[in-house]
Amino acid sequence: xGGDGRRDLVATGVLWVILTALGEWAVxxxxxxxxxxxxxxxxxxxxxxxxxxxxxxxMAFVLAVLFYSVIRWRVEGRPGEDGPPxxxxxGFSRTWFFVSVGLAALLFIHPGVTGLLALARDAxxxxxxxxxxxxVQWHWxxxxxxxxxTLENPPELVLPVxxxxxxxxxxxxxxxxxxxxxxxxxxxxxxxxxNSVTITPLETGSYEEDDAFRLQCAExxxxxxxxxxxxxxxxxxxxxxEWLAGAGMGPMExxxxxxxxxxxxxxxxxxxxxxxKMGDEG
Amino acid sequence: xxxxxSGTGAPTIGSRGLPxxxxxxxxxxxxxxxxxxxxxxxxxxxxxxxxxxEPVVVIGYVFGLSGWFLGVGVxxxxxKGWLGRETVAYKPDxxxxxxxxxxxHKVIGxxxxxxxxxLFLIAGLLAMFMRAELIETGRTIFGxxxxxxxxxxxxxxxxxxxxxxxxxxxxxxxxxxQIGAEDMAFPRLNALSxxxxxxxxxxxxxxxxxxxxDTGWTGYVPLAxxxxxxxxxxALAFITAGLSSVVAAVNFVTTVVKMRAPGxxxxxxxxxxWSILFTGILSLxxxxxxxxxxxxTIFDRVVGGAFFDPVLGGLPVLYQHIFWFYSHPAVYVMVLxxxxxxLEILPVFSRKPLFGYKWAVGGIIGISALSAVVWAHHxxxxxxxxxxxxxxxxxxxxxxxxxxxxxxxxxxxxWRGKLWLKTPMLFALAIVFNFLIGGVTGVxxxxxxxxxxxxxxxxVVAHFHYTIVGAGIFGLFAGxxxxxxxxxxxxxxxxxxxxHFWMMFLGFNLTFLPMFWLGLNGMNRRIADYQPSLEGVxxxxxxxxxxxxxxxxxxxxxxxxxxxxxxxxxxxxxxxRTLEWLTTSPPPELxxxxxxxxxxxxxxYGTDGPAHAVVRTETGGER
Numbered sequence: 009x010g011g012d013g014r015r016d017l018v019a020t021g022v023l024w025v026i027l028t029a030l031g032e033w034a035v036x037x038x039x040x041x042x043x044x045x046x047x048x049x050x051x052x053x054x055x056x057x058x059x060x061x062x063x064x065x066x067m068a069f070v071l072a073v074l075f076y077s078v079i080r081w082r083v084e085g086r087p088g089e090d091g092p093p094x095x096x097x098x099g100f101s102r103t104w105f106f107v108s109v110g111l112a113a114l115l116f117i118h119p120g121v122t123g124l125l126a127l128a129r130d131a132x133x134x135x136x137x138x139x140x141x142x143x144v145q146w147h148w149x150x151x152x153x154x155x156x157x158t159l160e161n162p163p164e165l166v167l168p169v170x171x172x173x174x175x176x177x178x179x180x181x182x183x184x185x186x187x188x189x190x191x192x193x194x195x196x197x198x199x200x201x202x203n204s205v206t207i208t209p210l211e212t213g214s215y216e217e218d219d220a221f222r223l224q225c226a227e228x229x230x231x232x233x234x235x236x237x238x239x240x241x242x243x244x245x246x247x248x249x250e251w252l253a254g255a256g257m258g259p260m261e262x263x264x265x266x267x268x269x270x271x272x273x274x275x276x277x278x279x280x281x282x283x284x285k286m287g288d289e290g
Numbered sequence: 291x292x293x294x295x296s297g298t299g300a301p302t303i304g305s306r307g308l309p310x311x312x313x314x315x316x317x318x319x320x321x322x323x324x325x326x327x328x329x330x331x332x333x334x335x336x337x338x339x340x341x342x343x344e345p346v347v348v349i350g351y352v353f354g355l356s357g358w359f360l361g362v363g364v365x366x367x368x369x370k371g372w373l374g375r376e377t378v379a380y381k382p383d384x385x386x387x388x389x390x391x392x393x394x395h396k397v398i399g400x401x402x403x404x405x406x407x408x409l410f411l412i413a414g415l416l417a418m419f420m421r422a423e424l425i426e427t428g429r430t431i432f433g434x435x436x437x438x439x440x441x442x443x444x445x446x447x448x449x450x451x452x453x454x455x456x457x458x459x460x461x462x463x464x465x466x467x468q469i470g471a472e473d474m475a476f477p478r479l480n481a482l483s484x485x486x487x488x489x490x491x492x493x494x495x496x497x498x499x500x501x502x503x504d505t506g507w508t509g510y511v512p513l514a515x516x517x518x519x520x521x522x523x524x525a526l527a528f529i530t531a532g533l534s535s536v537v538a539a540v541n542f543v544t545t546v547v548k549m550r551a552p553g554x555x556x557x558x559x560x561x562x563x564w565s566i567l568f569t570g571i572l573s574l575x576x577x578x579x580x581x582x583x584x585x586x587t588i589f590d591r592v593v594g595g596a597f598f599d600p601v602l603g604g605l606p607v608l609y610q611h612i613f614w615f616y617s618h619p620a621v622y623v624m625v626l627x628x629x630x631x632x633l634e635i636l637p638v639f640s641r642k643p644l645f646g647y648k649w650a651v652g653g654i655i656g657i658s659a660l661s662a663v664v665w666a667h668h669x670x671x672x673x674x675x676x677x678x679x680x681x682x683x684x685x686x687x688x689x690x691x692x693x694x695x696x697x698x699x700x701x702x703x704x705w706r707g708k709l710w711l712k713t714p715m716l717f718a719l720a721i722v723f724n725f726l727i728g729g730v731t732g733v734x735x736x737x738x739x740x741x742x743x744x745x746x747x748x749x750v751v752a753h754f755h756y757t758i759v760g761a762g763i764f765g766l767f768a769g770x771x772x773x774x775x776x777x778x779x780x781x782x783x784x785x786x787x788x789x790h791f792w793m794m795f796l797g798f799n800l801t802f803l804p805m806f807w808l809g810l811n812g813m814n815r816r817i818a819d820y821q822p823s824l825e826g827v828x829x830x831x832x833x834x835x836x837x838x839x840x841x842x843x844x845x846x847x848x849x850x851x852x853x854x855x856x857x858x859x860x861x862x863x864x865x866x867r868t869l870e871w872l873t874t875s876p877p878p879e880l881x882x883x884x885x886x887x888x889x890x891x892x893x894x895y896g897t898d899g900p901a902h903a904v905v906r907t908e909t910g911g912e913r
Contacts, residue, residue, distance in 0.1 A: 013706060042811045055739035063730045070726050073701040078709060078719065086865070087708035090896035091642040094706065101646050101698060108694040112687045115733065120683050123739030128676045182513040183606060185671060185746065189812035192743045194671045198607060199512060200600020203673040219812060219821040226746045226814045228506055230513060231435045234817035 016080065024065075024072040031064035042189050042220040045211035045242060049192035051126050055119035062115060127193070131206045135174035139167075141223070143177070143184030143197040146232025148223060157256045164215070164239040165223055166255075168248035172208045185227035188240055190220035196227055215239030303366050304382040310390030311488070314362030318489070321357025325350035343500070344522050344592045351526055355489055362485050363391025368478055391485065393477035396876065398484050399463025400777065403770075405487055406455035407849075410763070411842060413447035416440050418839050423818060425832035427825050437818035438504035439520075443494065445507035446524065450490070450531050452762045453620055456627035458484070460769050461542055461566040463777055467870035467877060468560045470551025470886030470903065475544040479537050486534035490527045497523030506816055508617070509583075511598040511609045515590045522591060525584040532581045532616075535573045535623075542570030551869070551903065553888035558902070560868045560892045561644060564651050565630025568658040572619045572626075576662070580616035583609055607672050614665035622661045624758050625725075626654060628765020629696050632721045635772055636703040637893040638866045639715035644893040645702025649695045656692025660685055670741050679738050686736035693729055697722070712864075713787035717768035720795050724760025728753060731806065746816075749809030752802045759798065767794070767845070774849075775863050779875040780856030786848035790841050797838030804831050867902040868892050883907055 041053055081091075140151040147161040167173060177186050177197035184197040186205055190213065195205035215221045216239070225236035243251070304310055329349040330340050360369060363380045368391075371377045380391045387397050388404075423430045423437050432440070466474055474480045497503060503520035505513050509528070514521050546567040550559070559567075586609070589595030596602035598609050637644045644650065666674055666682040674682075700722050709715065731753040734740045744750065767790075774782050804827050809815075813824050820828065862871040873882050884907035890900035 016706065040807060040810050049743075052739050052743045055737055056734065056743070059734050059737060059740060063733070067726055067730055070697055070701060070722065073705060074719065074722055077701075077704040077707070078711070081704070081707055082709045082711055085710075087641050087710050089641070089708065091640060091707040093643055093894070093896040094645060094702070095643040095891075095893075095897075096646045096648070097702070100702070101649055104694065104698045105649070105691070108691045112690050115737065116684055116687045119739055120687065120737050121680055123737070124676065124679060124683070127739060127742075182516065183510060187746075187814065189743075194742045194745055196672045198672065200604075200606065201673070219823050222812075222821075224812070224814055228438075228504075228510070228513070228816040230504060230517065231438060233438070234434055234819045 020072050020076045024069050027068035028065045035060045043218050046191040047208040047210055048130050051123050052192040055123045058119050133172050136171035137173045140176045143179040145181050145230050146236040148238045164241055166241045166251045168245045169209050169212050169242050174204055174206045176202050176204050178202045182229050183227045184225045184229050187224045187226035209242045212242045214241040301378040302381040303378050304380045304390045310363045314358045317361030318354045318358030322350040322354030325353030343519055367391050391481050393481045395462050395466050395474045398480050399459050401484050402458030406451050410451045413444050416444040421832040421835040424828050427822050434818035439502035442503050442506050449507050452624035452758050455766050457569050464870050465563050465566045468563050468868050470869045471549040472880045474541050476541050479541050483534045483538035486530050490530050493523045493527035511606050514587050525588050529581045529584050532577045535577045539570040539573035542566050551886040551888050558888050562630035562634040564654055565626045568654050569623050569626050572623050576616045576619040579612050583612040610669050614668045618665045619661040624762045628762045631765040631769040632718050635714050635718040638864050639710045640704050640707025641895045642707040646699045650699035653692040653695030660689045670738050671745050683738055714768050714772035716791045717764050721761050721764045724756055728756030728760050747809035748805045748813045751815050752805035755802045775859030776875045778853050779859055781859050782852045783848050786844050790844040793841030800834035801838050869903045872905050
């Protein structure tokens with residue numbers, strides 16, 4: 009870009025390096041993610057962190073040019089003369105193009121395809137436990153088919169730590185979606201079909217301590233959508249067995265807490281829910 | 291009703307009496323009633339209960355829309371010709387121009403601009419109500435049902451604003467000037483495309499009297515089949531808006547291809563005109579898909595169709611495929627014109643050629659081409675299969691390459707320029723900043739492993755606001771500050787403009803940047819209430835959102851006062867080279883007082899090359 013611009017190139021380069029260093033320091037030094045409690049989530053978080061690391065120098069480059077140019081070349085009042093007629097710079101433009109192609113290809117392969125295939129492999133794993141979840145406006149029905157335990161609108165979903173669990177998702181009315189933030193993966197529950205998502209919880213935890221442990225409906229499903237979540241409790245194998253045995257006996261206390269039956273079906277015009285406080289439930 | 295303006299000889303209408311828009315309302319109401327009665331009559335004959343809201347509304351609307359168009363001026367200016375009778379022109383003076391079927395592209399550009407600024411402000415006010423609900427947990431002002439309604443209305447209105455405002459206002463007003471044309475290729479279609487919009491607004495208003503709708507702007511089934519009647523109005527409004535887009539797109543494409551002034555080879559076409567051309571091509575190719583999806587929804591709702599009912603063999607996911615087949619290209623319809631505005635403004639206020647013109651045009655073409663094959667990246671959680679996911683991940687990540695070329699042109703243009711930081715330039719530079727964040731955060735969503743966490747969370751909300759507001763709407767305001775002098779003949783106030791800019795830029799970033807964190811930390815989108823752990827950040831976002839909202843008060847004040855009393859602009863206040871600046875502000879009826887001829891590069895700042903264009907007057911003068 010011309011000999012007289014060398015100092016500007018160097019200064020912009022230095023600014024780029026500084027911005028990149030600051031950005032990487034921020035990305036590597038802070039944890040922006042909620043509690044992670046599943047094996048599959050490691051793949052997700054790995055992809056997210058890698059993309060952050062890649063993003064920083066790209067953003068820093070554009071910002072370095074933007075900031076440097078505005079500071080260095082702003083003029084007060086109407087410019088008396090034109091700038092240099094740089095209509096293109098073959099080497100720079102081509103480099104830009106090929107670097108962006110390379111970056112897109114790199115990100116596509118890793119973490120894109122590699123992560124996707126890893127998740128697909130996990131999904132094919134033989135599950136230790138199958139849980140059927142049915143979305144209903146606006147709660148979840150839970151069925152443990154291997155244990156003959158069916159829970160309509162239960163107050164919580166209890167899961168064993170360390171087991172590979174396949175959730176079979178469907179819906180009786182509109183589209184809902186399975187999302188436990190601590191597990192990361194999301195999958196739609198669609199009427200007329202069954203979608204599966206496989207999760208291996210690695211940490212115990214409960215909604216009372218951490219709201220990342222909740223089965224949140226993540227697809228807009230009508231009036232009760234915001235409150236359509238089911239507290240999740242991940243416990244050890246023995247406790248899960250006890251809970252399941254107890255759950256098979258009959259209705260459990262606390263169900264009123266999640267009952268939304270009094271809200272109508274959302275077809276009426278004035279069926280606005282009562283004031284709600286999410287933390288009070290469960 | 292026809293009068294003759296002395297001297298012209300041609301009969302014209304609309305100079306006296308009630309403005310035609312009111313007659314359109316009347317004729318539309320008559321049409322609606324006729325259609326409604328017809329429906330009731332047919333129902334009685336077939337033995338159904340006489341009244342059912344949705345069939346009556348659908349048929350009534352078709353007749354009402356026809357009546358509206360005839361009443362607003364299609365009858366005298368167009369339809370009479372189909373019957374072999376003489377048509378007349380609608381050419382009143384003053385404010386009346388804007389209230390009837392006027393066919394001048396400059397009138398239509400102003401109609402679009404004012405209409406969509408008003409819609410933008412109303413939809414923005416709805417966003418204020420949304421943030422008021424979300425300022426703390428629990429019920430704040432209207433609870434979940436009311437929130438879903440307001441959120442859905444905000445979403446659809448803003449999508450329509452984003453799709454239409456820049457091409458509607460500047461594609462109509464500026465593009466024909468930029469290519470040295472007297473008008474658009476099809477002036478009557480142009481007027482037709484604008485007059486679709488009042489019925490859209492009436493439908494959206496009417497929907498609120500039957501409970502509104504609660505599916506967001508996307509209208510996913512089966513929810514959209516089983517919910518309130520307001521959903522029907524949503525579908526009719528969206529289809530009507532789509533018709534407007536298609537009609538306008540035919541016109542844009544034909545005009546750019548056929549109406550360019552002598553000498554304007556493809557390499558001399560201004561970049562904004564390129565962006566309008568490809569916006570038109572996208573609208574023309576894809577808008578029908580959303581109409582199909584919504585028509586299928588109407589069939590399912592109104593006559594018991596089963597396109598999406600799994601019990602009867604329908605497929606809910608099918609809707610999403612058809613819907614996004616349009617609606618992903620649509621996000622480029624929202625952004626491309628504003629990127630055109632960005633690259634149009636940067637050379638003028640950097641006093642340098644547009645850097646890498648060919649690359650920038652290639653970027654616009656590449657984005658357009660790839661946008662056709664990325665739709666299923668909205669559906670990574672619907673079980674579309676690993677191979678399909680890989681394909682759509684590839685195409686979606688590939689779109690970062692042509693998008694990057696727009697950034698190449700932007701940073702190359704400002705490099706070593708003489709940066710004149712007037713308000714339009716500030717908005718342009720802000721687009722580079724905002725769109726960078728919007729683009730990079732989109733890469734996360736294209737990556738399936740990251741997307742399964744981020745999909746349907748506030749990360750998505752933040753991402754698309756950074757692209758569609760951060761680039762699209764900032765581009766609208768960049769364009770307003772840049773072209774307002776041309777369109778009104780008066781300058782906007784620079785001090786108020788800068789206050790508006792800084793409040794909007796800071797308010798925007800403070801509102802939407804924290805939303806990325808919210809999405810990561812478990813805040814899913816479209817919810818009236820959230821977990822208590824997210825309350826602090828939400829309160830901050832709401833307050834920043836109110837600040838952002840307040841910035842537009844300065845804009846309204848500035849626009850209203852400057853339009854009447856602003857400093858005279860002169861022909862070319864920014865010292866730009868493109869053709870719209872080689873005529874008066876505002877331009878005469880046929881745009882140029884002579885024959886424009888294009889002789890050089892539109893962005894040859896700092897070069898010794900020939901001027902971009904000259905306008906030769908009959909008396910031998912040149913501009």
